[in-house]
Amino acid sequence: MTASFAVDAVVLDIEGTTSATGFVVDVLYPYSRARFGALLAERGGEPAVARAIEQVRAELGDPGAGLDRVEETLHGWLDEDRKATPLKTLQGVIWAEGFAAGDLVAHFYDDVVPALRAWHAAGVRLYVYSSGSVAAQRAWFASSPAGDLLPLVSGLFDTENAGAKQEPGSYRRIAAETGVAPGRLLFLSDRPGELDAARAAGWLAVGVRRPGEPYFEQGVGDHVEAGSFDEISVSGSGSTV
Numbered sequence: 001m002t003a004s005f006a007v008d009a010v011v012l013d014i015e016g017t018t019s020a021t022g023f024v025v026d027v028l029y030p031y032s033r034a035r036f037g038a039l040l041a042e043r044g045g046e047p048a049v050a051r052a053i054e055q056v057r058a059e060l061g062d063p064g065a066g067l068d069r070v071e072e073t074l075h076g077w078l079d080e081d082r083k084a085t086p087l088k089t090l091q092g093v094i095w096a097e098g099f100a101a102g103d104l105v106a107h108f109y110d111d112v113v114p115a116l117r118a119w120h121a122a123g124v125r126l127y128v129y130s131s132g133s134v135a136a137q138r139a140w141f142a143s144s145p146a147g148d149l150l151p152l153v154s155g156l157f158d159t160e161n162a163g164a165k166q167e168p169g170s171y172r173r174i175a176a177e178t179g180v181a182p183g184r185l186l187f188l189s190d191r192p193g194e195l196d197a198a199r200a201a202g203w204l205a206v207g208v209r210r211p212g213e214p215y216f217e218q219g220v221g222d223h224v225e226a227g228s229f230d231e232i233s234v235s236g237s238g239s240t241v
């Protein structure tokens with residue numbers, strides 16, 4: 001069954017939606033875990049790293065926490081898969097360098113890249129909204145197995161520049177930033193709480209429910225659902241794909 005939408009823009013979640021959670025957890029997380037210690041010890045003077053360290057200390061309620069405690073906290077958040085902004089910032093720094101070095105290549109489900117190309121060709125703008133930092137998103141889309149997908153993407157949003165993904169205010173902020181009316185924005189995500197927040201902000205939303213993903217069994221609540229991007233038809237300025 002295909003779900004059809006007339007919209008000006010599609011906003012994409014990454015993990016569980018365009019890409020496999022298993023890849024993120026099994027490949028990207030260990031890559032960052034092995035490098036946090038050196039990043040904190042050697043590059044604490046860089047603005048993004050310094051800000052993230054301060055944010056971890058603030059979360060701990062301990063402004064004097066040493067770097068060992070900061071690193072231990074990051075590892076604990078990784079174990080919990082907590083989408084904490086400073087964790088994501090530091091992962092983004094590490095992953096961007098891993099992608100640039102050719103150590104990492106992003107994962108996209110097979111149905112995703114053809115759909116993104118078709119929607120973009122139909123005049124629909126594409127945005128990303130992920131808990132992964134903007135730096136991580138940029139590197140991810142630039143390093144797909146199908147080549148650089150960034151030319152397809154009009155903008156990138158994360159929990160730092162837009163806010164938490166389960167808050168309707170974040171979606172209002174993104175709508176204002178893109179200049180697209182809420183009813184002409186379609187959000188694709190695997191998480192019901194995110195879909196609820198987008199809908200509360202007046203957006204259209206589709207729950208992407210892929211077998212094997214962590215949220216597959218739970219489902220997407222009362223949202224329209226799709227098993228892949230092949231089941232989503234989007235019409236932009238003229239054509240339908």
Ligand SMILES: CSCCC(=O)C(=O)COP(=O)(O)O
Pocket residue numbers: 013014015016024028083088129130131132133136137140165
């Ligand atoms: C390239 S972003 C890496 C994935 C990640 O760390 C993450 O937290 C993704 O979460 P999402 O909001 O896309 O489900």
Ligand SMILES: [Mg+2]
Pocket residue numbers: 013014015016017189190191
């Ligand atoms: Mg997700």
